[in-house]
Amino acid sequence: MFIGKVVGSLWATRKVENTSGIKFLIVQPYNLNKAPNTDTVVVADNLGAGEGELVMVAYGRAARMALGNDDLSIEAAVIGIIDEFTIDENSYHGELDQEKLKFKK
Amino acid sequence: MFIGKVVGSLWATRKVENTSGIKFLIVQPYNLNKAPNTDTVVVADNLGAGEGELVMVAYGRAARMALGNDDLSIEAAVIGIIDEFTIDENSYHGELDQEKLKFKK
Amino acid sequence: MFIGKVVGSLWATRKVENTSGIKFLIVQPYNLNKAPNTDTVVVADNLGAGEGELVMVAYGRAARMALGNDDLSIEAAVIGIIDEFTIDENSYHGELDQEKLKFKK
Amino acid sequence: MFIGKVVGSLWATRKVENTSGIKFLIVQPYNLNKAPNTDTVVVADNLGAGEGELVMVAYGRAARMALGNDDLSIEAAVIGIIDEFTIDENSYHGELDQEKLKFKK
Amino acid sequence: MFIGKVVGSLWATRKVENTSGIKFLIVQPYNLNKAPNTDTVVVADNLGAGEGELVMVAYGRAARMALGNDDLSIEAAVIGIIDEFTIDENSYHGELDQEKLKFKK
Numbered sequence: 001m002f003i004g005k006v007v008g009s010l011w012a013t014r015k016v017e018n019t020s021g022i023k024f025l026i027v028q029p030y031n032l033n034k035a036p037n038t039d040t041v042v043v044a045d046n047l048g049a050g051e052g053e054l055v056m057v058a059y060g061r062a063a064r065m066a067l068g069n070d071d072l073s074i075e076a077a078v079i080g081i082i083d084e085f086t087i088d089e090n091s092y093h094g095e096l097d098q099e100k101l102k103f104k105k
Numbered sequence: 106m107f108i109g110k111v112v113g114s115l116w117a118t119r120k121v122e123n124t125s126g127i128k129f130l131i132v133q134p135y136n137l138n139k140a141p142n143t144d145t146v147v148v149a150d151n152l153g154a155g156e157g158e159l160v161m162v163a164y165g166r167a168a169r170m171a172l173g174n175d176d177l178s179i180e181a182a183v184i185g186i187i188d189e190f191t192i193d194e195n196s197y198h199g200e201l202d203q204e205k206l207k208f209k210k
Numbered sequence: 211m212f213i214g215k216v217v218g219s220l221w222a223t224r225k226v227e228n229t230s231g232i233k234f235l236i237v238q239p240y241n242l243n244k245a246p247n248t249d250t251v252v253v254a255d256n257l258g259a260g261e262g263e264l265v266m267v268a269y270g271r272a273a274r275m276a277l278g279n280d281d282l283s284i285e286a287a288v289i290g291i292i293d294e295f296t297i298d299e300n301s302y303h304g305e306l307d308q309e310k311l312k313f314k315k
Numbered sequence: 316m317f318i319g320k321v322v323g324s325l326w327a328t329r330k331v332e333n334t335s336g337i338k339f340l341i342v343q344p345y346n347l348n349k350a351p352n353t354d355t356v357v358v359a360d361n362l363g364a365g366e367g368e369l370v371m372v373a374y375g376r377a378a379r380m381a382l383g384n385d386d387l388s389i390e391a392a393v394i395g396i397i398d399e400f401t402i403d404e405n406s407y408h409g410e411l412d413q414e415k416l417k418f419k420k
Numbered sequence: 421m422f423i424g425k426v427v428g429s430l431w432a433t434r435k436v437e438n439t440s441g442i443k444f445l446i447v448q449p450y451n452l453n454k455a456p457n458t459d460t461v462v463v464a465d466n467l468g469a470g471e472g473e474l475v476m477v478a479y480g481r482a483a484r485m486a487l488g489n490d491d492l493s494i495e496a497a498v499i500g501i502i503d504e505f506t507i508d509e510n511s512y513h514g515e516l517d518q519e520k521l522k523f524k525k
Contacts, residue, residue: 015185042106080330120290225500316462395435
C-alpha cells in the first residue's frame with residue numbers, strides 16, 4: 001500500500017459496465033522530498049475521500065475487496081483516510097545498519 | 106489504474122489463440138510534466154477508443170474482466186474513455202502536510 | 211503488456227520441474243528513444259519467436275494461460291509476434307490536452 | 316520480497332471495515348547505497364515489528380496469507396523480522412560474468 | 421522473470437509460521453551495464469543456489485508453485501540456476517526498427 005494525496009477526479013461516460021457508479025479519484029503518491037511526484041494514479045473510492053486529503057491506497061484483489069466484489073474492473077482503491085502519520089527521523093535518515101548487515105570479503 | 110493517451114496500434118498474425126479478435130492499442134502513460142513519457146504500454150480495448158483519446162487503463166484480473174473472461178492472455182485493458190479530468194493546483198503543488206505528518210526526533 | 215525485442219536466450223539445467231521443456235528468451239523492452247533500455251526480462255515462449263523479432267509480452271496469469279496451465283512457475287510469456295505497429299506522431303509528442311484537463315486554482 | 320526499515324506508523328479512523336484492528340507501519344525500502352530511498356511503503360504487521368527494525372516485506376496474496384485471510388484489503392505485510400543478513404562483496408561488486416554470458420556478434 | 425546474481429542471505433527468527441524452513445537469498449538483478457544495480461530482492465530458494473550463481477527469479481503465484489504451495493507467504497523464488505546465456509549484440513544495440521515501426525504524421 002502507499003500514502004497518496006487526493007488531487008483531482010475524472011469523468012468517463014463510456015466505460016466498462018461493471019464500473020458503473022464507482023467514483024474515481026486522481027491520487028498523487030506522497031513522498032518525503034520537497035519535489036512533488038509527477039506521476040498520478042487513478043483509484044476507486046467509496047469512503048468519501050475529499051480533495052487534499054491523505055489516503056492509503058491498495059492494489060489488486062485488495063482494492064476490489066474494498067468495494068466488496070472481486071469481479072470489478074478496477075485494481076486500485078482507497079482503503080483508509082489518514083488522520084496522522086509519524087516518521088522517526090533517526091530511523092529515516094539512518095546510516096546503513098552496521099550491526100545487522102555483515103559484508104563478507 | 107492510470108490515465109494514458111492512445112498513440113498507436115499494432116498487428117500480430119502469430120499470437121496466442123485466446124487473444125484472437127482482440128484489438129490492441131499502444132498507450133502512452135500521461136503525466137503532468139511537459140516532457141512526454143517515452144515508455145508505452147500495450148492494452149486490449151473493446152470500448153472503441155480512438156487515436157489521441159485519453160483512457161483509463163487497468164491491469165491484471167481487472168483488465169480481463171473488462172473483456173469478460175479471466176482466462177484470456179492479456180493483463181492490461183481500457184476500462185473507460187475519459188471526458189474530462191480536473192487537478193486541484195493547490196493540492197498538487199502543495200508542500201508537505203505539516204498538520205498530519207509528524208516528524209519525531 | 212509491453213513491446214520487446216528478442217535479444218538472447220538462456221539455459222538452465224537445474225530448474226523447477228514444472229518448467230521442464232519450456233523455452234526461455236531474453237527480451238529487451240522497446241522504447242521510442244534512441245538509447246536502448248539496459249534492463250532485460252526473461253520470458254517463456256511457445257510461439258517460436260526468433261532473435262531480433264519484436265514481440266508482445268504479458269505478465270502473470272495471462273502469461274501462464276498463454277502456455278495453457280496456471281500452475282506453471284512462470285510469470286512472463288510471449289503472447290504475439292508483431293508484424294507492424296504504428297505511432298501517431300501528433301499524439302505522441304502532443305502537449306498537455308487543454309480541452310480535457312482542467313486545472314483549478 | 317524486499318528488505319525494509321520500519322520508520323513510522325499511521326492512523327486512519329475512516330477505513331475499509333475488513334482492515335479493522337490491523338496495525339499499519341511505514342517502511343523504507345533498504346538499499347546498499349548511502350543515500351536513503353525517499354519512497355516509503357505502507358505495510359500491515361502482526362509480528363510486532365518495532366521502529367528502526369529491519370523487516371522482510373511481501374506483496375499480494377502472500378501478504379494476506381501472512382494475516383491468514385485472502386479477503387483482506389491489504390497487499391503488503393511484514394513476513395519476518397531480520398536478525399542479520401550478509402552480502403558477499405565480491406559477488407555484489409563483481410564484473411559482468413564472462414564465463415556464463417556470451418555476446419554474439 | 422528476471423536474471424539475478426545471488427549476493428547474500430538473511431536470517432529471521434520471528435517470522436510468519438508458513439515460511440518456516442524456507443531458505444531466503446538476497447539477489448541482485450543483473451543488468452548489462454558496468455554499474456551494478458543497488459536494489460536487491462529477497463527470494464525463496466529450494467534449488468540450492470549458491471553465492472555468486474546466476475539465477476532466474478519469478479514473482480507471485482509462479483514463485484509459490486516453485487515451492488509447491490500457493491498458500492505460502494512468499495512472492496519471489498528461484499526457478500532455475502543458469503548455466504549460460506547469450507545476448508545477440510546486433511539486436512541488443514540495434515536502432516529503432518524502421519521496417520516494423522511506422523510513424524504517421
